[in-house]
Amino acid sequence: MKLLSEAVEYALRAVVYLADHADQPQKVHQIAETTRATPGYLVKVLQSLARAGIVASRRGLHGGFVLTREPRSLTILEVVNAIDPLERIQHCPLGLGAHTHGLCPLHHRIDAAIATIETSFARTTIADIISAGGHLHPLCEADSTSETRQPPEHTGA
Numbered sequence: 001m002k003l004l005s006e007a008v009e010y011a012l013r014a015v016v017y018l019a020d021h022a023d024q025p026q027k028v029h030q031i032a033e034t035t036r037a038t039p040g041y042l043v044k045v046l047q048s049l050a051r052a053g054i055v056a057s058r059r060g061l062h063g064g065f066v067l068t069r070e071p072r073s074l075t076i077l078e079v080v081n082a083i084d085p086l087e088r089i090q091h092c093p094l095g096l097g098a099h100t101h102g103l104c105p106l107h108h109r110i111d112a113a114i115a116t117i118e119t120s121f122a123r124t125t126i127a128d129i130i131s132a133g134g135h136l137h138p139l140c141e142a143d144s145t146s147e148t149r150q151p152p153e154h155t156g157a
Contacts, residue, residue, distance in 0.1 A: 003117070005084045010037045010045045015079050018055060019071040019126045025064030045083065052082035071130060077121035086118050 013035035032039040089111040
């Protein structure tokens with residue numbers, strides 16, 4: 001089971017990329033190439049982010065997508081919720097009659113874990129992601145002006 005959908009993953013990558021390139025609008029192909037997203041699918045994700053007021057598109061020769069929110073005030077949870085919100089467990093997923101007054105211990109713990117993730121995402125801004133890289137730049141770029149890092153060669157040992 002994958003916690004985040006592919007659409008959410010694309011959205012988070014795109015938002016981090018746009019936040020890191022806030023000085024000018026970015027074309028879909030630029031975003032897709034760097035974030036390793038499928039351009040056709042990425043367009044749909046960006047449209048959903050635009051409907052949520054997180055990004056905007058600008059037409060014209062120098063157009064593209066821009067982030068409409070300050071990275072320091074935009075949380076991971078807001079991006080997730082714009083695309084595919086985390087689902088909390090409110091009722092027994094199995095529909096068991098004995099569980100109508102509360103969740104069983106298993107589903108209670110799963111829901112608690114989802115709540116913890118939700119809280120963490122709500123406390124983490126896009127600016128936090130960009131600044132937390134240390135020696136690694138978000139999206140595994142060396143930086144926005146140098147070449148993309150290559151993985152170490154396998155020695156076969």
